[in-house]
Amino acid sequence: MLGRNPANATAANHTLAFAAYLAGRFNPIVGCTKSWDLGTPPEFQVIIDNMINVELFFIAADLLGPSDPNYSRYRFMATSHADHTMVNHIRADGSTYHVVTYNSDTGAVMKQGTAQGYSDSSTWSRGQAWGMYGFTSMYNRTGNATYLDTARRLSTWYIDHLPQDNLVPFWDFNAPSTPTPPRDTSSATIAASAMLFLSQMETRAGNQTGSDMWRDHAISLLYDTAALGFKGQNAGWESILSNGTANNPNFNNNTGLIYGDYYFIKAGNMLLEMGLANCSSNNGAITNPYTPDTTTKKDDSAGKSRRMAEEIGS
Numbered sequence: 001m002l003g004r005n006p007a008n009a010t011a012a013n014h015t016l017a018f019a020a021y022l023a024g025r026f027n028p029i030v031g032c033t034k035s036w037d038l039g040t041p042p043e044f045q046v047i048i049d050n051m052i053n054v055e056l057f058f059i060a061a062d063l064l065g066p067s068d069p070n071y072s073r074y075r076f077m078a079t080s081h082a083d084h085t086m087v088n089h090i091r092a093d094g095s096t097y098h099v100v101t102y103n104s105d106t107g108a109v110m111k112q113g114t115a116q117g118y119s120d121s122s123t124w125s126r127g128q129a130w131g132m133y134g135f136t137s138m139y140n141r142t143g144n145a146t147y148l149d150t151a152r153r154l155s156t157w158y159i160d161h162l163p164q165d166n167l168v169p170f171w172d173f174n175a176p177s178t179p180t181p182p183r184d185t186s187s188a189t190i191a192a193s194a195m196l197f198l199s200q201m202e203t204r205a206g207n208q209t210g211s212d213m214w215r216d217h218a219i220s221l222l223y224d225t226a227a228l229g230f231k232g233q234n235a236g237w238e239s240i241l242s243n244g245t246a247n248n249p250n251f252n253n254n255t256g257l258i259y260g261d262y263y264f265i266k267a268g269n270m271l272l273e274m275g276l277a278n279c280s281s282n283n284g285a286i287t288n289p290y291t292p293d294t295t296t297k298k299d300d301s302a303g304k305s306r307r308m309a310e311e312i313g314s
Contacts, residue, residue, distance in 0.1 A: 015060055016064070019074060020060075029107045030104060031083070048098055099112075118174050122174035123172065129194060152210075155194065168185055168243065183245070190259070239256020
């Protein structure tokens with residue numbers, strides 16, 4: 001709402017209230033905001049998902065202005081949370097833990113594991129996508145190249161571990177292949193949005209080759225997501241996409257998820273903003289004007305995007 005109407009006082013007040021609440025969950029010893037009120041003290045659980053929340057601190061700080069004492073405080077909390085997540089949630093190979101449990105009294109890491117993934121040593125696919133988007137956002141807000149490098153590492157790992165038959169990832173990258181594990185379209189749409197965002201940041205950083213690469217990966221992922229999970233108006237679903245996995249250990253899979261739909265729409269809007277698609281007057285169809293460089297691209301990402309757009313618009 002604030003992006004569309006910066007003068008929206010109601011949205012601003014709710015944003016500031018949420019930021020104050022989130023700040024109340026920040027532990028200066030741990031250096032992070034607390035995710036869940038679970039476990040036995042001094043356990044302090046932080047999930048990779050929270051990387052998507054820290055941008056709120058920057059938005060609230062901008063609303064308050066540099067003269068407000070919370071301006072520096074909120075920005076510090078955001079960078080502290082991101083820095084600790086970078087050290088303790090991300091493995092050396094660029095994959096991620098879902099949950100890190102800290103000692104709230106000392107700040108020491110007590111455990112690195114999962115709650116919604118296959119195992120403590122596996123990589124939950126939606127968690128990897130949350131990290132991709134969160135660190136891209138941190139670079140956007142701070143200009144700190146370390147965050148850009150981190151977003152690249154997480155995104156590279158994600159792309160390198162996607163299935164080949166359809167790029168939509170399984171709910172966990174390390175889930176056993178038999179029986180065939182459910183996929184997660186919400187992970188795909190979050191990751192695609194993250195890579196379009198990362199493409200924009202690479203352009204800002206003067207890396208057009210990287211920008212083109214992330215753009216093409218995002219388009220391919222969106223195409224396969226639509227091919228697998230898009231549900232038309234008469235399909236009997238209350239969501240845009242099927243094949244979302246909310247929590248596979250609780251057998252909540254092949255469902256619609258609000259965040260999967262949100263980031264699917266967000267990715268579409270980003271394609272419009274980047275000039276990679278346009279809304280025509282032909283029954284609301286979307287066409288993609290981008291023409292791929294077939295001399296350097298092994299896949300037809302732009303063609304996939306065009307066909308996806310035509311299918312959705314039809």
